[in-house]
Amino acid sequence: MKHGTRRAVGLALTSLTGLAAFIIIAMLGIILFNVVENGAGGVTWTFLSKPPEDGMMGGGIFPAIFGTAALTLLMTVAVMPVGVLTAVYLHEYAPPNSLFARFVRVAVVNLAGVPSIVFGLFGLGFFILFVGQGMDRALGHEEMYWAQPGILWASLTLAVLTLPVVIVSTEEALRAVPMDHRTASLALGATQSQTLGRVVLPGALPGILTGAVLAISRGAGEVAPILFTGAAYFLPDLPTHLNSQFMHLGYHTYVMATQSPDVEATRPLLYSTVLVLLLLTFALNLVAVIIRTRTRRKAAGSH
């Protein structure tokens, strides 16, 4: 083939890859535009602060916002210490070529690939039926107290689901802390744990926060794991105990979209709910992206 033809063919195929990239951007654009266009009008203060009324045809989504927030808060409290310490083990404490560390890594990678619905089954089988029933028996509850779906079990299920996110981001953050900082601290006589607590972890803090934010954004949007571990369609009361059921933005979206008796009537409310959920996860993601680019730049500058 002549050079000219080759160049032309190449250019045509190159623009095809550009088209693929453009379609991806366009898909995101269309989704966002559609949701904002149809949902923005309904997001008012009443909508955000009132419980649903008239069998979901009116009112707001405050209990769902509250439930989502409480759920992800509990999840974060559970997942952060475990995830950060696991990453600390992998990056700071594991001996080189440690078989155990390799197993942990393999487990984390596979944990990240387990379907979210299987986490739901796990939450039901392990937390509710095994741990919950065990606790009821041990604490002498006559009726089911812990052995039923509730916010604690849902948040712990989500904590297991988001564990890989936290581990991976924390490890990246630890990698960005220069080795010199550690050796300098150790040379000054600090022990390994003192170095960890006063030099390494503060240095890695932005990256660790990124992990937390990413985990929250992932956890806030997952519906499948909480289907049978605690989410409820409609509860006039906010969750007050660790074993209360709760409303959830994602679950609310699912139920309104699939089980509404009058789709046209609920459509505006549905769109507004989706918009709130999207804004929540996007805001969190954006924070994570910003922190991460900043740390990466700093890490690149320090080497």
Next chain:
Amino acid sequence: MDRQAIMEQGLTQPLVAPLLSPAARRRQLREKVIAGFITLMAFTGIAALILIIIFVAKEALALFTEPEARHEASLSKMFLAQDVAPGRPPFRWQPVSKIPKVSMIPLFVGTLKTTAVSMLVAVPLGVFGALFAAEFAPRRLRELLKPVIELLAGIPSVVLGFFALMVMSTVVKEALGFDRPLNAMLAGLGLALAIVPVIFTVSEDALTSVPRSYREASLALGATPWETAWKVVLPAAAPGILAACVLGFGRAIGETMIVLMASGNADVISWSLGDSARSLSATIAAEMGEVVVGSPHYSLLFFIGVQLFIFTFVLNLIASTWTRRVVRKLTGGAT
């Protein structure tokens, strides 16, 4: 003889232990405790994975141990054709009817159909998009593309399901002339939205890890940029790209909410994309809420969970092996 004597002498003499102050010894002890605690915490990831398979399998075990469940849902009833009245389909998933029918074949077909559609759409989009980002895009555009992909990946799957259900369904139905608004095609397209970011990100990582020298050598030999990208960079990154596709495939099999909301969930076996389809994951999600704990139906749903776990586990292992291979190959080739 002499050496032996020296060695014995060395053994009998007490080793000089470092003299530590009590404070230093306490500090050492504390360090050990902290290191031990951190190691213990690292065990959680492994424990979680093991507990997941144990407890999901445990609830499914009744299918093989209890006579009632074994009668109602034996392996042959799950996977083989059933004798039914002529004109009735031999494979049905109707676990709550008077005579429970528990064939998993419609669920497999449904899962395969939706997954195949999503892969056919998402693989070209993801891989070509990644090729564009890694090889051709100006720097500005690349820096725009990455956050866009991250945002797309950050959309909760329930929102994608909602979008497929409320917006895409009418468009797809009109454009392709299907009878039903909810069908395998729609679910597959919705799934594609979810797995494009996975395929893109992993492919792009593989492509950018190809050393610069490969490209420079190819361009110096007179290849055009496209030929360099297509015949040099892409083959070098091939295992990584395959890994990306396998990961996307695993994600599509396990994804629940999109299929649950967009596929129509009918247990029909047909290869038409315009028909409704019922996937493995959506079946669990749709039926677990109303099932009696401990019933054969309940165990069946957990058994589906075990199958999903195994499928995705195997796919993940394959993907991670291939990713490691591309890294080894390229670092080996560069030096």
